[in-house]
Amino acid sequence: MRPGYDARMTVLTRNRLSGWTFQYGIKPCAIASCFVLVALLWTFPLQHVIAYPFVFLFFAAVMGSAWFGGFIAGFLAVAMSSVLITYFFIPPLFSITVAKESQSFLAAFILSAIAITIVSSARKHAESAVRNARDQLEAKVQERTAELLRSNLEIQASERQLRMLTEAIPQQIWRADAFGRVEYCNQHLLEYTGGSADSLQGESFFNILHAEDSPSLSKGWEAALAAGGKFEAEARVQRADGVYRWFLIRGIPQRSQDGQIARWYGIHIDIEERHHTQERILSAHEDLSRFSRAISLAEMAASIAHELNQPLTALVSHAAACRRWLRTEPTNVSRAAAAADKVVQEVARAGNVVTRVRSLFGKTDYVRELTDLNGLIVDLVQLLRDDAIRRGVSIRLQLGEDLPKLEIDPVQIQQVLLNLSINGMEAMTEIEGPRILEICTKALGTEGVAASVTDCGAGFSERVKASMFEPFVSTKSEGTGMGLAICRSIVEAHNGRIWAERTERGTVFQFVLKVSK
Amino acid sequence: MRRANGSAIETVFVVDDDSAICAGLCDLLESAGLVARHFSSAEEFLGKWNPGMAGCLVLDVRLPGINGMELHSNLLISQITLPVIIMTGHGDMPMVRKALKAGAVEFLIKPFQDEELLQAVEQAYTLDRAQRQAGDLVNSIQARAETLTAREREVMAFVTAGLTNKEIAEELCLCVVTIKLHRGQVMRKMQARSLADLVKMSERINPHRGSCAVGSA
Numbered sequence: 114m115r116p117g118y119d120a121r122m123t124v125l126t127r128n129r130l131s132g133w134t135f136q137y138g139i140k141p142c143a144i145a146s147c148f149v150l151v152a153l154l155w156t157f158p159l160q161h162v163i164a165y166p167f168v169f170l171f172f173a174a175v176m177g178s179a180w181f182g183g184f185i186a187g188f189l190a191v192a193m194s195s196v197l198i199t200y201f202f203i204p205p206l207f208s209i210t211v212a213k214e215s216q217s218f219l220a221a222f223i224l225s226a227i228a229i230t231i232v233s234s235a236r237k238h239a240e241s242a243v244r245n246a247r248d249q250l251e252a253k254v255q256e257r258t259a260e261l262l263r264s265n266l267e268i269q270a271s272e273r274q275l276r277m278l279t280e281a282i283p284q285q286i287w288r289a290d291a292f293g294r295v296e297y298c299n300q301h302l303l304e305y306t307g308g309s310a311d312s313l314q315g316e317s318f319f320n321i322l323h324a325e326d327s328p329s330l331s332k333g334w335e336a337a338l339a340a341g342g343k344f345e346a347e348a349r350v351q352r353a354d355g356v357y358r359w360f361l362i363r364g365i366p367q368r369s370q371d372g373q374i375a376r377w378y379g380i381h382i383d384i385e386e387r388h389h390t391q392e393r394i395l396s397a398h399e400d401l402s403r404f405s406r407a408i409s410l411a412e413m414a415a416s417i418a419h420e421l422n423q424p425l426t427a428l429v430s431h432a433a434a435c436r437r438w439l440r441t442e443p444t445n446v447s448r449a450a451a452a453a454d455k456v457v458q459e460v461a462r463a464g465n466v467v468t469r470v471r472s473l474f475g476k477t478d479y480v481r482e483l484t485d486l487n488g489l490i491v492d493l494v495q496l497l498r499d500d501a502i503r504r505g506v507s508i509r510l511q512l513g514e515d516l517p518k519l520e521i522d523p524v525q526i527q528q529v530l531l532n533l534s535i536n537g538m539e540a541m542t543e544i545e546g547p548r549i550l551e552i553c554t555k556a557l558g559t560e561g562v563a564a565s566v567t568d569c570g571a572g573f574s575e576r577v578k579a580s581m582f583e584p585f586v587s588t589k590s591e592g593t594g595m596g597l598a599i600c601r602s603i604v605e606a607h608n609g610r611i612w613a614e615r616t617e618r619g620t621v622f623q624f625v626l627k628v629s630k
Numbered sequence: 631m632r633r634a635n636g637s638a639i640e641t642v643f644v645v646d647d648d649s650a651i652c653a654g655l656c657d658l659l660e661s662a663g664l665v666a667r668h669f670s671s672a673e674e675f676l677g678k679w680n681p682g683m684a685g686c687l688v689l690d691v692r693l694p695g696i697n698g699m700e701l702h703s704n705l706l707i708s709q710i711t712l713p714v715i716i717m718t719g720h721g722d723m724p725m726v727r728k729a730l731k732a733g734a735v736e737f738l739i740k741p742f743q744d745e746e747l748l749q750a751v752e753q754a755y756t757l758d759r760a761q762r763q764a765g766d767l768v769n770s771i772q773a774r775a776e777t778l779t780a781r782e783r784e785v786m787a788f789v790t791a792g793l794t795n796k797e798i799a800e801e802l803c804l805c806v807v808t809i810k811l812h813r814g815q816v817m818r819k820m821q822a823r824s825l826a827d828l829v830k831m832s833e834r835i836n837p838h839r840g841s842c843a844v845g846s847a
Contacts, residue, residue: 419692422719423648426740430654433744437661445661452657459650 141178141186148174149193156202167202168222175226179233187230195223285381287313289364291374293338302381307353323349323357325507330362341366341374347388350381359388392503399500420466428459480522486554486562486626487512489523493530494552497538504548506538511553516562520629525603529611532596533566533622540570540620561609561627569619581613600624638684640758642751643712644668645675645698646690651740655688655747662748672696676704683712684762686735686754688747691718691725699725702732711761713754717742771831777819785812789825790832 152167152174159166171194179187200207203215211219279286285302289295295318298310306313306321319327326348337344344364349357361382369375435452438445494508501508519526534550541548551567573581582601604611604624611624642664644655652668659666665685669675672693687705689698696704702714716729717738726737735757736750778786781802788798795813799806822828 419719422740423651426717426719426742427648427650427654429741430651430658430744430747434654434657434661437658437744441661441663448657448661452661455650455654455657459654462650 137185141182141189144182144186145174145178145189145193148177149190149197152194153197153201160202165202167198171198171222172226172229176229176233179230180237183237184230184234187234188227191223191226191230194226195219198222284383285360287318287379287381289377289379291376293334293377295379296376305352305381306350321351323351325349334364337364344377344379347384358383358385360384392499395499396503417466417470420470421463424459424463424466428456428463431455431459480524481520481629482523483518483629484521484523484526485516485518486521486526486564487516489527490530490552490554490564493527493534496531497534500535501538501550504538504542506541506548506550508534509549509551511551513553513555513562516554516556517628519562519626521607521626522603526607526626529600529603529624530564530566532600536596536622537566537568537570537620540568540572544570557625559628561625563623563625565621565623567616567619567621572615572620573613578613582611638682639665640755641665641667641683641685642688643675643683643685644688645670645672645693645701646688646717647671647692647694648690651690658744658747659751662744664751672698672701672704675701679710681710684758686713686715686751686758688715688717688751691716699729699732702729702734706732711758711765713757713761715747715750715754768834771820771835774820775831775835778816782812782816782819785809786816786820786828786832789813789816790829 149171152170156167156170159170175187175190175194178190182189196209199209199211199219203219204212279299280301282299283301285305286299287295287302288297294316295314298313302313303310308321313321319331322330326346330346330348333346334344343366344362346362348360348362350360350362351357361384362379363382364377364379366374367376367378431452435449435456438449438452490510490512494510497508530552534552537550538548541550547569549569551565553565553567555563555565557563582597600622601611604626607626609624609626611622614621614623642659644652644659644666646652646655646668647670649670652670656666656668669678672689673695675687676696689701691698693701698716698718702716705712705714713735714733715736715738716734717740718725719740729737735754736746738746738750775783775786784802785798788801793801795806795809798804799809802809816822817828820828820831822831
């Protein structure tokens with residue numbers, strides 16, 4: 114062991130020892146001595162006024178010592194008092210001996226004094242314990258209060274940070290209650306819509322959406338509210354200056370501890386650019402497919418034309434030769450007959466070409482399925498939605514109820530409806546005012562089912578009307594002229610018929626399909 | 631049957647790989663009183679070709695091997711002046727323009743009317759005859775020019791270049807009388823009626839060389 118450590122230990126022990134000595138030696142001795150001395154000094158003068166004053170005064174001294182100095186001081190005071198009383202006041206005076214008759218008195222005094230000491234010091238002890246407990250409690254309360262204050266400040270700071278964060282995110286954010294009523298919108302959302310926070314609250318929130326997107330979004334929102342799941346939709350939101358931009362709207366429910374939805378958080382992400390890009394890609398894709406279709410059609414047409422041209426050229430030549438052989442003087446009948454034979458031969462060859470071409474196109478599988486025409490149209494509208502938005506066309510459906518199911522090739526009939534719809538939309542590119550494409554179905558009883566596609570475009574002339582269903586007839590600059598021809602061949606393959614009519618509003622393409630027995 | 635200059639028989643040479651078309655066209659041409667021969671490929675035609683052939687060529691664009699347009703340009707390179715009529719099943723404008731620019735008489739798009747073909751053939755025959763006559767004339771002038779002596783040829787070159795007898799005499803270091811004699815011989819041998827006639831003949835046999843440059847020959 115090192116000497117320093119040893120020394121330190123000694124000092125510590127000494128300090129502790131001296132403290133202990135003070136607490137249980139010097140301090141009680143001093144207190145007891147003081148009280149007893151005061152009692153003694155007061156007893157002498159009072160002795161002449163009242164009988165046995167020392168009894169009260171020494172009791173008081175013992176009580177005081179016990180109260181202020183504890184057990185030890187109390188007992189010391191009892192001892193000192195006993196000695197002093199014996200010496201000064203109990204006969205024989207000035208001697209520590211006690212007369213026989215006074216012994217019981219002294220014993221009673223000592224016992225009483227001891228009892229007072231015990232009671233007084235116990236009382237004192239209890240009191241100081243209570244005070245201690247109170248002090249501790251108070252300290253604890255203060256500590257808790259400070260803690261609470263601190264956590265309150267922390268919460269406020271984090272709330273402030275969160276709000277700053279929501280304002281700093283360059284997106285539009287809202288919060289709604291459990292029933293989907295918007296309670297809070299961040300500054301970006303307010304700035305974008307140009308309205309006040311009140312104008313976006315509750316149901317009025319839907320007013321900032323495009324009229325066409327509002328119903329589907331509201332339906333989706335209600336479904337999400339009912340299911341308690343995530344919500345996501347794309348819709349056009351009106352900017353303060355009236356311009357609509359595309360947004361991705363997302364809502365996420367926040368659940369409380371019992372699993373109930375407490376509130377909803379929503380974000381609006383501007384996807385206008387993305388939408389444009391998508392549209393451009395779509396339109397490029399469409400152009401490409403139209404282009405490749407046109408190319409393959411052109412190639413096919415060229416090869417068919419060549420195939421047919423060869424026999425036609427030969428037969429035209431033979432026919433002309435035949436006429437010339439008959440006109441020469443004298444007529445050369447044998448050469449004319451030979452030429453006529455050749456004509457017949459070449460006609461047969463041309464016919465073969467036509468048959469071959471037809472068999473080439475006739476390779477599609479024969480499909481007939483019981484199909485709900487209305488369902489087909491609803492699916493089709495989904496397909497057309499983007500195209501319609503891009504062209505600024507609204508599609509209206511007027512679907513007849515109690516439509517019988519039809520035995521058709523659903524893909525082909527959908528192709529017919531698609532061709533007619535796209536034709537209709539293209540016919541309206543030039544017009545001002547609302548562009549409305551109406552698709553209707555109607556049950557015709559025993560006759561079958563009628564479907565029509567109506568546009569409010571420029572329509573067609575009588576001259577076009579006669580040939581519009583013929584192949585390679587097109588009024589469009591990029592048209593292949595096959596669209597309506599394909600429609601007609603499909604409808605006729607279903608034993609139906611298709612025709613077009615001019616109305617006051619535009620053009621109606623209508624077809625009727627028979628109900629299978 | 632018409633003959634050009636009494637030698638070659640004017641014939642329409644039809645080149646098409648489709649035998650039915652060949653037969654049809656030949657039938658038509660024969661019914662119009664023309665002579666027609668057909669070939670199924672460009673190679674077959676070139677194999678049978680000889681300079682004595684007269685008439686015209688009816689060519690399909692789409693042929694196996696050498697196609698119609700290539701055959702046409704090959705003929706031009708080999709200075710075969712047989713007029714060409716091009717026919718095709720799908721006439722696109724650039725091809726028509728190219729063919730006509732290269733000197734085709736006509737561009738027919740199948741199927742065509744008999745009159746269209748016959749008119750084109752008539753036009754081609756006229757052109758062929760004119761070219762043939764021009765060719766014959768050059769040949770006879772050439773034959774006459776070959777009878778000239780070396781000195782006479784020199785004198786003729788200077789005369790057609792516009793020099794006077796005196797100038798020629800100085801140029802050749804001969805006396806004027808000798809030049810006059812040579813000049814008379816040239817006019818006689820070349821059967822030229824005048825100086826202008828002689829100049830024209832000289833231009834025909836030397837079409838690329840200007841008459842001014844003859845002196846250096």
